[in-house]
Amino acid sequence: MTRVSVCMATYNGAPYLREQLDSILNQLHPEDELIVSDDHSTDDTRSIIASYEDARIRLFTNPGKRGHVQNFAYAMEHATGEFIALTDQDDIWVENRLARMLDQLRSMPKYSLVVGDVTVFDSSGVLAIQTALGPCPRSRFVQISGIFLGRFRYFGSAFLFRMDLTRYILPIPDYIEAHDIWIAMNACLHGKIVHLEETTLMRRLHENNLSPLRHRSLWKVFRSRVCYLTGLLQSSFR
Helix, strand or coil, rough: CEEEEEEEEEECCHHHHHHHHHHHHCCCCCEEEEEECCCCCCHHHHHHHHCCCCCCEEEEEEECCHHEEEEEEEEHCCCCEEEEEEEEECCEEEECCHHHHHHHHHHCCCEEEEEEEEEEEEECCCEEEEEECCCCCCHHHHHHHHHCCCCCCHHHHHHHEEHHHHHHHHCCCCCCCCCCHHHHHHHHHHHCEEEEEEEEEEECCCCCCCCCCCCCHHHHHHHHHHHHHHHHHHHCCC
């Protein structure tokens, strides 16, 4: 059985893709896989991936343009590993990040997901923000309310979770706007989340980031949270 499935969603990611691929592939074992779901890129993204000629890479192209959330879902649908890691196309994995996260999750069998700290840097290489999650709350209510209210900055690209969790995650409803919040809420509701209190990811900040760089209106935040609650209620009965 595949040990780890790394799921990457790509779309016109050529400028930073090689650096990210190298940081991931250097940490994978022969029995791991890197699943890339491409959302019909019009640049050199797919040719860069193909140039690696690495048997661990499985490249898929979406049947139609789906957007980043469903692009990640499509990648996860093809995962065969015991554990799943998510990755964006433009970040950098910290050295030994995967081994440390695997050790953490394997040592805590009752936990479904481990999430690490993230350091953000801009396109010139200057550090911008360092997020430290701190200790994980012991109360499930405190944790899921913290996710709901945005108190925990959980980035999907800093996740490692058990394959079993996908029974609740997939399919991701079309109205869900952020896969990382969706996954974190399901992990908290149907399992447990643990924080790895060290930097696991260098997140690149640039003009084409999909994550919003500015705060949204309270109405938009409230509307999106109602969608998450609706989806969670539906997934609980699957």
